[in-house]
Amino acid sequence: MTTIDHDVRRRHRVLTVVACGVLLGVVDLLLQRGLPYPWANLANSSAVWALGAFGIGWWLRGGWWRSALAGIVLLVVAVEAYYLAAVVVLNDDARTLWSSTAVMWSFFGVLAGALFGAAGGLSHDxxxxxxxxxxxxxxxxxxxxxxxxxxxxxxxxxxxxxxxxxxxxxxxxxxxxxxxxxxxxxxxxxxxxxxxxxxxxxxxxxxxxxxxxxxx
Structure with missing residues (x-):
């Protein structure tokens, strides 16, 4: 594989991780509003979001540290995508994007993304x-x-x-x-x-x- 091919594959992977993060955040908000209970609780589940980080690490097969980084990016992007979707769909205040709540969930996203992203990568160990x-x-x-x-x-x-x-x-x-x-x-x-x-x-x-x- 040439250096150019390697760079293209790496960019594709980065874009895939970011796209999956956007999808997770937006779909989460929509499912919370659209699903009946108790299924709506799953969309609002921290554990289910952790599964997203595990899944991206499992898919990446890039070693534990690359998988951990991918998990972090996925969940942090998902948090911001969630609040941006709330601004667009629910007319929430745009300041929620950088509110203390968003910062707190981004912090948890870093922790969970690193832990479960790495676990996804290590599942192939x-x-x-x-x-x-x-x-x-x-x-x-x-x-x-x-x-x-x-x-x-x-x-x-x-x-x-x-x-x-x-x-x-x-x-x-x-x-x-x-x-x-x-x-x-x-x-x-x-x-x-x-x-x-x-x-x-x-x-x-x-x-x-x-x-x-x-x-x-």
């Missing part, structure tokens, strides 16, 4: 223990958020409808988490290893969500 942990990551974050939703459903101020929506979304996410591991893992052995790793990582993820304030 030849070392069994790294591959098993990486494959476990998307399922683990869904299981962790599912546990957060179950815990949050006990909020006395939420009401019966809120409790039902939270529990239904939790069930969907837990099921999706297990299915993703079974789908991504290349062999039965890796599936078993990843499921075991996901249980432990989900506990860590639940603590992380709680510390970040998502559990309240």
């Amino acid at each position: 030849r070392r069994p223990w790294r591959r098993a942990i990486a494959v476990a990551m998307p399922g683990a974050v869904l299981l962790a958020e599912s546990a957060v939703l179950v815990d949050r459903s006990g909020n006395p101020g939420g009401g019966p409808r809120y409790r039902a929506d939270s529990l239904q979304t939790a069930a969907i996410e837990a099921t999706l988490g297990v299915v993703l591991i079974l789908f991504i893992a290349p062999t039965h052995r890796v599936r078993l290893q990843a499921l075991a790793a996901a249980a432990a990582l989900a506990a860590v993820g639940f603590a992380g969500f709680s510390i970040a304030g998502f559990g309240s």
Whole structure:
């Protein structure tokens, strides 16, 4: 492959990552408004956004650090695309694009993008223990958020409808988490290893969500 071909491929990959970020942010807003509950909760899910970073890292196959960088770009672009879509579709104030809320979500995008983007890249690693942990990551974050939703459903101020929506979304996410591991893992052995790793990582993820304030 010539240097020119390599540069063209690299530009195409960068443009693909940016385009996917724009698509994630815009589609997320539209689905939140268009889907019925509990499915609309998935569009508003931090775990589902983390899956986007994992997916771009898995697709890139560029080593863990390139995959991490791609995950960061994807989620930071998605945050700004979300708020820009809100300005266009909902007539929100344009200042939301650089508001403290947008900055906060961009910060979380950097953290989640690096972690899950790298995991996506490492899901192709030849070392069994790294591959098993990486494959476990998307399922683990869904299981962790599912546990957060179950815990949050006990909020006395939420009401019966809120409790039902939270529990239904939790069930969907837990099921999706297990299915993703079974789908991504290349062999039965890796599936078993990843499921075991996901249980432990989900506990860590639940603590992380709680510390970040998502559990309240």
